[in-house]
Amino acid sequence: MSPYKTKTRVLKSSKRKMTQKMRNMRQKKIEINYDSDLTANNPVLRECSTPYKIIFDDNPQQALSNISDLNISEINNHILPLENENCNYNDTATTNCLEGRRIVDIKHLFKQIQNSKHGKFDCSFLDMEFKNEIRKGYNSVFYFKCKMCGTTSSFTSENQNENKYLEINQAIVNGTLAIGIGYTQLSEFSASAEIPALSSTSYIKILNNVSDSVNNSAIEEMKSAGEEERRIALERGNVDDKGVLLCTVIADGQWSKRSYKTKLNAFSGAAAIIGLQTKKVLFIGIRNRYCCVCQRARTKKEAAPSHLCFLNWSKSSTSMESDAIVEGFLQSVNMHGLKYNKLIGDGDSSVTKKINEVLPYGSNFQIKKIECRNHLLRNYCTKMMALTKRADYPINVRKCISNNILRFRSDVTKAMEHHLNTNLPVQHQITELRKDIENSLYHRLG
Numbered sequence: 001m002s003p004y005k006t007k008t009r010v011l012k013s014s015k016r017k018m019t020q021k022m023r024n025m026r027q028k029k030i031e032i033n034y035d036s037d038l039t040a041n042n043p044v045l046r047e048c049s050t051p052y053k054i055i056f057d058d059n060p061q062q063a064l065s066n067i068s069d070l071n072i073s074e075i076n077n078h079i080l081p082l083e084n085e086n087c088n089y090n091d092t093a094t095t096n097c098l099e100g101r102r103i104v105d106i107k108h109l110f111k112q113i114q115n116s117k118h119g120k121f122d123c124s125f126l127d128m129e130f131k132n133e134i135r136k137g138y139n140s141v142f143y144f145k146c147k148m149c150g151t152t153s154s155f156t157s158e159n160q161n162e163n164k165y166l167e168i169n170q171a172i173v174n175g176t177l178a179i180g181i182g183y184t185q186l187s188e189f190s191a192s193a194e195i196p197a198l199s200s201t202s203y204i205k206i207l208n209n210v211s212d213s214v215n216n217s218a219i220e221e222m223k224s225a226g227e228e229e230r231r232i233a234l235e236r237g238n239v240d241d242k243g244v245l246l247c248t249v250i251a252d253g254q255w256s257k258r259s260y261k262t263k264l265n266a267f268s269g270a271a272a273i274i275g276l277q278t279k280k281v282l283f284i285g286i287r288n289r290y291c292c293v294c295q296r297a298r299t300k301k302e303a304a305p306s307h308l309c310f311l312n313w314s315k316s317s318t319s320m321e322s323d324a325i326v327e328g329f330l331q332s333v334n335m336h337g338l339k340y341n342k343l344i345g346d347g348d349s350s351v352t353k354k355i356n357e358v359l360p361y362g363s364n365f366q367i368k369k370i371e372c373r374n375h376l377l378r379n380y381c382t383k384m385m386a387l388t389k390r391a392d393y394p395i396n397v398r399k400c401i402s403n404n405i406l407r408f409r410s411d412v413t414k415a416m417e418h419h420l421n422t423n424l425p426v427q428h429q430i431t432e433l434r435k436d437i438e439n440s441l442y443h444r445l446g
């Protein structure tokens, strides 16, 4: 046996002993843990263990008495600044500290300050001190008390008797609709700007009311646009043989879904008629062929509950535009006292067809159709693009066309501008323009 081997055996045996020793120690430690009741002896641990028992206990009375056992007297002193605000269900908050920013009608506010002179001591705003603020969403009333005579005056963030503009809360909710955000984004935005915001319940309440205001102001705007068009028509002497004023309009439709020549199955669409002279909207027609309440009821095979239903169309999406435009033509005399004698529109034949069918102003009143320049040019570019896709032409020619499409287009518009400014007779201008358009390609290609 080599000395080396003996040595290893000794080492091995000592190692075994060590391991055994450690194992014994660990066993002992665990026994201690099991034996001793730490919670019984330690007051801190006993206190802490109580709340856990509460959770599993089904006796609330017991739970409450256990909570009162806890030492919470120190916490009572921490008053949060929000405690000052007395919020109730109609979103009114009273604060006596002036903090953050507000949205105010600046002219109205300064006017109130300028008119704040009062009392026999000739005191004004400068002698007043802030008392409190009563806030309803974004609308505030500030109360100030005069240090000289004790008079209390109120200053409003906007003129509440003025009905020329939407009330601020309604205006804000309307704004969120216009930019497509909801309550969460609005409150986040207000918080960033340090402006106290609306509560979510008020937001929803206002949202329901705001649609009426939007509708009313849209009608008002359209009426005033009609008056303006009528005045211009009268100045220019555009009157038909029955003494009704005539005006040229632009009309086009839009859908809720992008459907450029494919997948024309949008759920809602609208069409607008715009006066050429004022560039203002004279009519809007909206068609919806989907209502989620009605649809849900239909899926469940139940009767739909009473609701504000916007469903007003059952035919195809493509026919929404022409139907809405024709409706605008039919109402033009009632609404504005005008007849739309010329229609500038896209190359959509369905509108022309429908107008020729309905003949809104009687069988001997023809509405002249004018092609919209933008649509004509767009079609011109689409046709040019189609040429570049044709493999039977050499590649260098196709590349040259596709690189110059926008230039070809601008050549046409430049030619139009040039001929419009010449003093030649209209027929002459047209023939010249036609020549120029035909030549524009050669001109650009050298």
Ligand SMILES: [Zn+2]
Binding pocket: 118, 119, 121, 123, 124, 127, 146, 147, 148, 149, 150, 151
């Ligand atoms: Zn005073």
Ligand SMILES: [Zn+2]
Binding pocket: 291, 292, 293, 294, 295, 304, 307, 308, 309, 310, 311
């Ligand atoms: Zn419905």
